[in-house]
Amino acid sequence: MSLSRSVSKDGPQSAAVVEKAGDPNDLFERLFDVAKRLKLPRNSWAVHCIDKDGVRDIVFSQVLVKHVPKVTALYLPKTKLTGKDEITTVYCPKTVAIKSDASVTVSLMGVPVQAIEGVPSEVASGADVERLLEAVDALRVCRGGPNKKVYPGAEPESAYLDSLDAWRHYRCPLVLTEPGELCRLCRSLDPTVRLNMERKLRKQRAGFESVRIPSSVMSQDVLLLRRQKYRLQRSNKRLEGRIHSTLQELDDLRREIKLVEEETRGQCSGDPCSMD
Known part of the structure; x- marks a missing residue:
C-alpha cells in the first residue's frame, strides 16, 4: 500500500481537511502532525507517532484483552471471578503502519497482508486514513485452530x-x-x-x-534420501513377490516328487522290482 500525493492540512475545523502536497515527504509530515486528532474507529484503537533516531513512523493499533478462567475456576460464575482466577492476555489483532517513506502496511495478528477486498490500498488525506481504519476495524479475523496447550508437544507441518x-x-x-x-x-x-x-x-x-x-526448509539431500527410501521400498516389495512365487514353485515340486515316489512304491509292491 502507498500514499498518494495529497494530504489533509491541519485546519482549524478538522484534521481531515485536504490540501494538495507535491512532495511525498510533505505528505507524511502533515499526516504526522494531524494523526493524533484523527477519528479512531473505537476506544480499543490508539495512534502512536514515533520519532526515533531521526526516523518517523505512524502506527494505528487495536489492543484487545482476553480473559480466560484458570482450570481451578472453570465452574465459578463470571460474577464471582477475580483477577487471580483468570489468565489475562493482552494482544494486538490489527495494526496500520505508515512509515516515513510513505508506505502503508496493514497487519492482522502480526502478519502483514498485501491486499484486502474492501480496504483502500492508498490514502491521500486524513479522511482517507479514517476510512482505512474503519475498513480494517470491520474485518473479521480468523481466531486460528487449537491452542498449543490443548495438545502439548504437537508439531504439525501444516x-x-x-x-x-x-x-x-x-x-x-x-x-x-x-x-x-x-x-x-x-x-x-x-x-x-x-x-x-x-x-x-x-x-x-x-x-x-x-x-x-x-x-x-527441507534440503535437496533430504528429498534425495526420501526418493531412495521409496525406491528401496518398491524394490523390497518386488523381491518379496519373487520369493513368494519361488516358494510356491518349490512346494509344487515337492508335491510332484512325493506323487512320483508313491507311484514308484506302488509299482514295486505289485511287480517286485528286479535288479540285473
Missing part, C-alpha cells in the same frame, strides 16, 4: 503458532468471508494436531525420538 499460541494453518486467509470464527483450513486443524501429538507420544513410548523436518 500450521504455525500465532501471537496467541494458537495453531494457525499456513494458508489461513486471516480475513473471514464466511460465517463463524474460524476459516475452513484452521477448523480442520484440530484432528490433525491431535493425531500429530498422539503419534509423537507413541514414538516416545516406543523409545524413538521424533524429529520434525519442516517442508519449508
Whole structure:
C-alpha cells in the first residue's frame, strides 16, 4: 500500500481537511502532525507517532484483552471471578503502519497482508486514513485452530503458532468471508494436531525420538534420501513377490516328487522290482 500525493492540512475545523502536497515527504509530515486528532474507529484503537533516531513512523493499533478462567475456576460464575482466577492476555489483532517513506502496511495478528477486498490500498488525506481504519476495524479475523496447550508437544507441518499460541494453518486467509470464527483450513486443524501429538507420544513410548523436518526448509539431500527410501521400498516389495512365487514353485515340486515316489512304491509292491 502507498500514499498518494495529497494530504489533509491541519485546519482549524478538522484534521481531515485536504490540501494538495507535491512532495511525498510533505505528505507524511502533515499526516504526522494531524494523526493524533484523527477519528479512531473505537476506544480499543490508539495512534502512536514515533520519532526515533531521526526516523518517523505512524502506527494505528487495536489492543484487545482476553480473559480466560484458570482450570481451578472453570465452574465459578463470571460474577464471582477475580483477577487471580483468570489468565489475562493482552494482544494486538490489527495494526496500520505508515512509515516515513510513505508506505502503508496493514497487519492482522502480526502478519502483514498485501491486499484486502474492501480496504483502500492508498490514502491521500486524513479522511482517507479514517476510512482505512474503519475498513480494517470491520474485518473479521480468523481466531486460528487449537491452542498449543490443548495438545502439548504437537508439531504439525501444516500450521504455525500465532501471537496467541494458537495453531494457525499456513494458508489461513486471516480475513473471514464466511460465517463463524474460524476459516475452513484452521477448523480442520484440530484432528490433525491431535493425531500429530498422539503419534509423537507413541514414538516416545516406543523409545524413538521424533524429529520434525519442516517442508519449508527441507534440503535437496533430504528429498534425495526420501526418493531412495521409496525406491528401496518398491524394490523390497518386488523381491518379496519373487520369493513368494519361488516358494510356491518349490512346494509344487515337492508335491510332484512325493506323487512320483508313491507311484514308484506302488509299482514295486505289485511287480517286485528286479535288479540285473
